[in-house]
Amino acid sequence: MHDWREALEHHVLVPPHPQRLRQPLKESTAFQCVLKWLDGPLVKQGVLEVLSEVGCHLRVSLFDITYRHFFGRTWRSAGRPVEPLSRQPPRIVFNEPLYFHTPLNHPNIVAVVEVVAGGKKRDGTLQALSCGFGILRIFSNKPESPSSASQDKRLRLYHGTPRALLHPLLQDPVEQNKHMTVIENCSLQCTLRPHPALEPAFHLLPENLLVSGLQHVPGLLPAHGDTGSASVRDAVVR
Template sequence: WKTTVRPVEPLSRQPSRIVFEEPVYFHTSFNHPNVVAVVEVVTEGLKQDGSLQALSCGFGILRLFGHKLESPLESPASASQDKRLRLYHGSPRALLHPLLQDPVEQNKHVTLIEGCSLQYALRPHPLLEPLFHLL
């Protein structure tokens, strides 16, 4: 999924902020702690020759079904709350390295970007809720 182009609006004396407010839908029949969504923040710009250049600003790992009994997608109370996804340096391709082991977030080769996060909320699609028992 790729969003439309959004400008960065620097606020005086505050960190830059980009507002997306776009719903992204997905479905999985799996309910396992190893099912994750990986979110990458990418900026696009033009090179001097006019060609497009994409640069990764970082990535986050969204654990959809936690190790706890109550996962974000199963609990209406926790799903309706906004949460913050911490971002890490580099590209999510690093997650494919054979030496990288779980929990990825605690690996010494995956470094956190201080003061950088994505705000999100997980909610069930209201029109699909009556069909959940069929999926």
């Protein structure tokens, strides 16, 4: 019971927009998204000079462009150290898989990936700074291009924070909107693919919940005879 109570407390989800829920829902589709690496001088030299022990992590949220509505729960990657800008071009490797399933099969349902840098100020307090964000299209708007295709993507990154997507002037396609400014020479490499192996665990994972591949979920059988609950990656790889 303790595992379930802890899981429920940490997995409080923001529901999709009410108008979206009034539309006919399809069967839930499972996905695996691997966030591979970040290219470019996204963390500026000025940040490295005023903060110590600087690290970088990614935050991923689901977003409905039609209704300008974030939903689900924001997922956060593990942190990676940021080195001085000596390597050309700079690259931060993540290689982190995350899993989710959603019945909201619509081209305007996207994943928003934010790059966040953090470190200690001179007085010892922690500070986090948004370094930009990208938009990952989950579903195709072409009927002849099913969501079953694996997609290797290099996401363009934009100045600002994901909150900019809430502005009423940002109409779809937001990537081409004049109010969106691309960060030059910076991108995020990732892979998105359907993951049918997750389907037997749908009853253990709420819809629209982003989970890490190493996250332990109560109810999943452990791999290789281990005790306790299994990670999502162990359960879906077998």
